[in-house]
Amino acid sequence: MNPPSADTPPEPSRGTGSAVRAGAFRPRALLEAMPLALRKLDPRVQLGNPVMFVVWVGSVVVTVSAVVDPSVFAWLVTVWLWFTVLFANLAEAVAEGRGKAQADALRRTRTGTVARSLDGSELPATELRPGDRVVVEAGMTIPGDGDVVEGIATVDESAITGESAPVVRESGGDRSAVTGGTTVLSDRIVVEITAKPGESFVDRMIALVEGAQRQKTPNEIALSILLSALTIVFLLAVVTLQPMAVYSGSPQSLVVLVALLVCLIPTTIGALLSAIGIAGMDRLVQRNVLATSGRAVEAAGDVSTLLLDKTGTITYGNRQATALHPAGPTSVEELAGLARLASLADETPEGRSVVDLCATRYGLPAEASADEARAEFVPFSATSRMSGVDVDGRGRTVRVRKGAVSAVLAWLDEHGTVDPAAREQAARTTAEISGRGGTPLVCGRVSPDGVLLGGVVELSDVVKPGIAERFADLRAMGIRTVMVTGDNPVTARAIGEQAGVDEVLAEATPEDKLALIKREQSGGRLVAMTGDGTNDAPALAQADVGVAMNTGTSAAKEAGSMVDLDSDPTKLIGIVEVGKQLLVTRGALTTFSVANDLAKYFAILPAMFAALFPQLGVLDVMGLATRESAILSAVVFNALVIVALIPLALRGVRFRPVSSEQMLRRNLLVYGVGGVVVPFLAIPLIDLVVRLIPGIG
Template sequence: MTSSVLTPPSGTDTPPEQPRGTGRAVPAGAFRPRALLEALPLALRKFDPRVQLRNPVMFVVWVGSVVVTVAAIVDPSVFAWLVAVWLWFTVLFANLAESVAEGRGKAQADALRRTRTGTVARREDGTEVPATELRPGDRVVVEAGMTIPGDGDVVEGIATVDESAITGESAPVVRESGGDRSAVTGGTTVLSDRIVVAVTAKPGESFVDRMIALVEGAQRQKTPNEIALSILLSALTIVFLLAVVTLQPIAVYSGSPQTLVVLVALLVCLIPTTIGALLSAIGIAGMDRLVQRNVLATSGRAVEAAGDVSTLLLDKTGTITYGNRRATALHAVGVPDGELARLARLASLADGTPEGRSVVELCAERFGLPAEASAEEARAEFVPFSATTRMSGVDLAGPDGTTLAVRKGAVASVLAWLDEHGGVDPAAQERVRTIAGEISGRGGTPLVSGQVSGATATLGGAIELSDVVKPGIAERFADLRAMGIRTVMVTGDNPVTARAIGDQAGVDEVLAEATPEDKLALIRREQRGGRLVAMTGDGTNDAPALAQADVGVAMNTGTTAAKEAGSMVDLDSDPTKLIGIVEVGKQLLVTRGALTTFSVANDLAKYFAILPAMFAALYPQLGLLNVMGLATPESAILSAVVFNALIIIALIPLALRGVRFRPVSSEQMLRRNLLIYGLGGVVVPFLAIPLIDLVVRLIPGIG
């Protein structure tokens, strides 16, 4: 993800792909009441006991509904039938919660299906075959106006591609061979030029096919935390089941036997039905919130892991800084300022990189030099940048037949080149090194420019390039630090420059002059310390680190290897979005914890509704516990059952939107949840059940 000081021009002057801002708020996701009606058919299909068996808590409710229904048929009464109806409503509302969550991805899945048209692929030999017949390794030619028939990598050519069918972003992107922006997706359209694509996906296993399956929830598997919570809820259900089963013999011995309907109603109200009904919806909604951000997670496990991340690896270029370093100052050494500007301009005229263009613009703005090359300058021989020489420039024919060579590049490289061609004043060299150190200390990148004419070498001075830190990034890192998350900036810059940028951005650690092996070693070191690590990447050399990271976010513009190695793919290819992904994961965990707290507190409050009603006739002293003032035992039990069902439907919007997330520590979040959802879970039944009782007592045979 880091860029070299200068890179050779690509030959096409196209603007870089701009990152999309994610904002600071975790998107909530709109909830429409109409969605409940639209999800009703799927919810009814979920009454299948084989489906219910996947959720032990709701399976107990389903069995209880069957038992009470049979009891109402055998010994009919208004009370029995109403309890049966509301128990079935409890199961229905739980089904609705999951169905609405699954249905939220249907619209996007339908839009993705429309991209899978009957595309015809043209092979390199000119033959045309249906896209469904392509196999990995096949090479196809795609020209302007044609649809890319399958997932693959560009192996020849460069083109602009419309990926709006996948990303929703209308701005075209550049795809070219031999780089980290070579991957293309089937169903997207080539807008210009011609490319040759090597297919990498089998039919039915393309990126679009996987997206459809994931957004519809077909491949969603329970995460470890979700499984652990399900086991806990199942254990609580078993405990309450045993308690209710042993309650009947005690009641018979005491001379106050309870009916089967009352015992089932007690069981359903005491087990954690609220969180049991909403647990699956919370997980699906977490993935949906990532889809809203144009991020595809390969599983719910990845979303949950994002919430547990404690270390973030962030590339400097494009994530913490804008990435396009610009020339901001010239520092002449031993020559007039205008002479340094002349040398810097000549060395940058044929440099098509943003850095090179900015040098020409600076010289034109401050020294009035032409921004375009003259006819003579246009005939000069361009010397491209290479990792070996770490310089670029031009060679011009002088008036006396000699060659005028002008170079700009890394300090050590240019000074060594000047020494090879006659050398320059040691004092001037020392001065330029001092200036370069000062530039690096400010977080900039120093370049040096000089010329050689015949046997004479001339040192011009230093060019200062500045990389601007994105506004607000320091505040976001402060928020992450408040949540206990360490940030590590990874860059190829020298340590001095890297530290200056890191201090300005407020990161916790800097990894300078980083190689792919360094990234991998850092991730393993953090994981050995018990920390979960998240990172972004787009190149094949990033694939090992993406695979090793607990959350690896691959850029959609990157190579197929990177996308296969990561646990998420960002369709917008915005590295900054990693921070937002962590916030979505945190919000998922907070939502699950908050609703679990509310559910358990709810169950405790319902004791005061049902237990006094069951035994008040035998033990009048229990009437003191009837603090809700419920009318009769039947109305009390029925009111509790009705509340137990309605609270599920009332909490569906919260489960789908997620609890509002704030960047605070775990201790502060725990206190907040206990105060709001723990106390709220106790208070709400004390307010709602008496109101329901006022209505229930009006029913003949109940009040």
């Protein structure tokens, strides 16, 4: 089965099993969240939101005033002011409620697991500490997060990832990490625990989806400070208004002054700000991505450089050996023998494909013989970019290597002189393979007879359909894409041109990735990248957004700011889009809120002072019935607009891959103009109902 294309959107319905499955907004969620919203009326909770705390204090003041000097108008304003606070709490409670439902399902994965130590004794999983080693056999639940240090097994991770297909976990390499609560389906493995009690992957997931560890992001803090400053300005304006009104002979009641204050301060965005942040985390969870904090989600929206591995992200990643091209006097059969020997210790998919090609096409054994097994194998490493074998026999040492062109040629040059004709032929073959997007590997031998350049092994890969269009969308948003690959520069450029990336980093080592990230950051850019191996950990930690694959090592997952449960490197593009949507939603609703406040001036100010200053009558474009109905209608609208915007805050404003200038222009047109127009339409309609109340109309 072919992997999904890069432009296939993530499946939002696939969450952490039944755990992190978050659906669309349901109206019933408002009722379900009401108890939590009522508990949030606690003033200690309200202190965390300065804008809504002012509304809470105003509600208390108006309540006291209504008790002392009761009237229909005073009590109705009191009720709707409390509704304003309640609806603000409701927005946050709905967002948190979805997370709590997910957390409850996650808790069900944490059963009373018993761990079996190496000596056969059993102990509760809660007593395990980092460094402890446990044995897990078929049918047993893995008791805690760790790395496989011995054996290989298939593991059912559906409780965490929602994916029913089992995965393979084995010691060594980049697929050794296992998660507590998953189940071993076959064989036997030894797991070294890496997480402390209460700090396991599932524990952190529960804390994150519940919002218990949610901290305000820098942008959110900055916006909160701005909203608080605006609130203080309007508070001072309202406080100084009363002496002026008394001097003018038109003193205003405390109820009217508080209503004016609440309608003028940015209550709409103040009420929805927290819910927007929580919903951003929730949208990532729907894509099977867990972020360590809201800061990581926000940073994803500000990313300006993407580091993308070629294999598995831009291409399908299943590079297979498809042809052998001998060089010089070497026959294709001799090259097959050398390539097979050099690949026996190469556990990468590419290395195994070389052995398979030699076995199927040239009839060579796929397994090492007894004599070969006694040889000294050299496994492939990202540093050397080669694999091979050193064979000792009859006092003669024969060394064979296969790997990246520059690495093998440099190794051969260290041990002798390469035949110029063979080198030239290999260079032409390498150029041809690279020119058509393939990957060439060189195979060579060093023996007492001298140096032999055997030839070139051709690997083929395919660029995912639609990936060029996605990169074009990123470019429209001002995001640079950098393809990182271990391939030689010619091959890398051919793939890069086909995929449409902005820059290519070829023959990249872990140190090269780290240096590139630092260089980009020194220029003021925010960088995002993916990784799964221990050698990726430094770069993941350095990147502003480091997405670790769930199949990767514990070191990679600890270093990253996000973990992709599906281990799909392509998802990095979607993560950036989620971050952008979070920022766009926050900006759009802030614009709508400020525009709303501007429109409400035309409802309240004429009602308060038109009798004293008839000139203000020109501002009464809404034509509201009475002074009391105008003020009450504005207060009712101020409360109801919060509820109306909760679905949009949770779902997010529709995101389109356009430039910042186009996005700003669109938001000002839709949410700026819309924020002005909506009150002019809604408040008069509310007034038609309010004026029917005795004592108001």
